[in-house]
Amino acid sequence: MEFAESDPRASRSRAVAVAPNAATAKILVAGGFGVGKTTLVGAISETTPLRTEELITEASVGIDNLAGVEQKTTTTVAMDFGRITLSSALVVYLFGAPGQDRFWFMWDDLSRGALGAVVLADTRRLENCFPSVDFFEHRGIPFAVGVNCFNGICEEDPEEIRTALDLAPDIPLVLCDARDRESVKTVLLALLEHVMRGLAVEASGDRQSV
Amino acid sequence: MRHWSEEDPWEDEDPALLVRPYTVTGGRTPTAHSGIELITLISTVRPPTRDQRLQPEQNRLLALCRTPTALVEVAARLDLPVAVIRVLLDDLLDNELVSVSPPTAAGTPDARFLQAVIDGIRRI
Numbered sequence: 354m355e356f357a358e359s360d361p362r363a364s365r366s367r368a369v370a371v372a373p374n375a376a377t378a379k380i381l382v383a384g385g386f387g388v389g390k391t392t393l394v395g396a397i398s399e400t401t402p403l404r405t406e407e408l409i410t411e412a413s414v415g416i417d418n419l420a421g422v423e424q425k426t427t428t429t430v431a432m433d434f435g436r437i438t439l440s441s442a443l444v445v446y447l448f449g450a451p452g453q454d455r456f457w458f459m460w461d462d463l464s465r466g467a468l469g470a471v472v473l474a475d476t477r478r479l480e481n482c483f484p485s486v487d488f489f490e491h492r493g494i495p496f497a498v499g500v501n502c503f504n505g506i507c508e509e510d511p512e513e514i515r516t517a518l519d520l521a522p523d524i525p526l527v528l529c530d531a532r533d534r535e536s537v538k539t540v541l542l543a544l545l546e547h548v549m550r551g552l553a554v555e556a557s558g559d560r561q562s563v
Numbered sequence: 564m565r566h567w568s569e570e571d572p573w574e575d576e577d578p579a580l581l582v583r584p585y586t587v588t589g590g591r592t593p594t595a596h597s598g599i600e601l602i603t604l605i606s607t608v609r610p611p612t613r614d615q616r617l618q619p620e621q622n623r624l625l626a627l628c629r630t631p632t633a634l635v636e637v638a639a640r641l642d643l644p645v646a647v648i649r650v651l652l653d654d655l656l657d658n659e660l661v662s663v664s665p666p667t668a669a670g671t672p673d674a675r676f677l678q679a680v681i682d683g684i685r686r687i
Contacts, residue, residue: 371631373606374664378672378680397687403639408646434635439683446602446633466600466667468680538684545681552674 375442380541381463383450383488384473385481389501389531390449391433393473397537398435398447406431409459430456432463450485460488469495469548471540473531476500476509479517486518495551497525497544523547599649601635604664611660621651628661 382390395402406429433449450460450470464470470489474482482498489496500507500514507528515526525543529536607628611617617625623641634652638645655661 371604373604373631373662375604375631376676377602377604377633377664377667378676379602379667403636405635405639405645408644432635434639436633436636437684437687439680439687443679443683444602444604444633445680445683446635448601448635463601466602468672468677538687541684542681545677545684548672549674549677549681552672552677 369438369441371438371444372441375444378443378445379463379467380445380447380544381450381460381467381470382447382473383460383470383482383485383496385475385478385485388473388475388478388481390473393471393499393501393531393537393540394433394435394447394449396532396534397437397541399438400436402433402435402449404431404433407459409456430459432459457484457488461492464489464492464494467494469497469544471544472496472498474498474500474514474518476502476507476514479514482518486520495544495548497527497540497547499527499529499531499540501531502528503530523550598666599634599652599663600666601645602633603666604631604633605637605652606631606662606664608660608662611658615658615660617654618651620647621655624648624651624655625660631664 382393384390391402409428409430430451432451435447437445437447439445448463448467450463470485472482472485472489486496486498488494498514498518498520500509500511511526511528518526520526525547527540527543529540531537605624605628607625610625611622620641620643624637627637627640632640634648635645638648641648643651652661652663656663
């Protein structure tokens with residue numbers, strides 16, 4: 354299939370008709386609660402971020418003492434997402450992963466088949482993005498860190514942020530403004546190029562092992 | 564905002580909110596077409612025939628998916644959980660009223676696909 358069909362009208366409002374057999378890709382946007390995940394999605398999505406609310410049944414433990422009786426509660430988890438139609442044959446969806454720690458189990462589902470993830474960080478609450486960094490590191494999902502600062506101006510030294518997050522040297526760290534479309538593009542491209550380098554390394558590793 | 568005493572407890576702006584998900588699905592859970600992912604595109608193939616009695620939600624889905632639409636977006640636009648949409652889709656797929664896009668490759672993406680995404684994002 355030809356993915357790279359060019360049409361400038363494909364930008365904001367999906368003037369391009371998408372083919373029923375178009376390929377779709379998924380990129381996650383993670384980070385602490387209130388860091389600007391939905392803002393980032395909205396800055397680049399051709400639609401206002403959409404929200405779906407999923408009913409999740411959680412087994413609750415230790416709520417009461419009815420020994421042997423499994424207690425279940427139903428919770429609603431909201432997921433925000435946006436869409437970028439790149440051509441009639443290729444559509445990218447951006448998912449803002451639920452920020453609360455207790456919904457980690459949803460991330461496994463969300464990250465299946467994802468190209469990679471952007472971890473959005475706020476220097477005033479840097480520790481809030483630690484769980485996201487941990488999650489993607491442990492599961493071997495490629496990610497890039499976007500440090501959200503107004504107008505891309507940041508008082509912190511990016512290298513200090515890298516040290517504070519204990520990031521491997523190959524993980525991209527980009528200063529960005531989650532409200533700004535061009536800035537968000539820079540973060541996404543940093544991620545995707547990182548994924549591409551990973552593929553190249555993997556391929557050369559395969560050749561060496563043969 | 565009205566005082567609570569002026570509100571009619573039986574009135575609801577969106578009657579769909581009064582309907583429990585298991586009512587929409589007739590108590591069924593999705594089984595048959597499990598390869599459908601959040602970003603799988605759903606496309607309407609043809610309108611239902613007269614003797615195919617569909618639920619209102621299924622008709623709304625068919626109207627929406629005249630433009631190919633991802634499962635997650637169908638859920639958001641119809642204001643129903645993804646799990647409910649999956650159940651509604653089972654019938655529609657069995658009756659060949661909708662088609663779904665091929666599943667995304669699991670695991671590592673191929674370089675050509677990735678490059679198409681990179682080029683596309685550079686261009687927008």
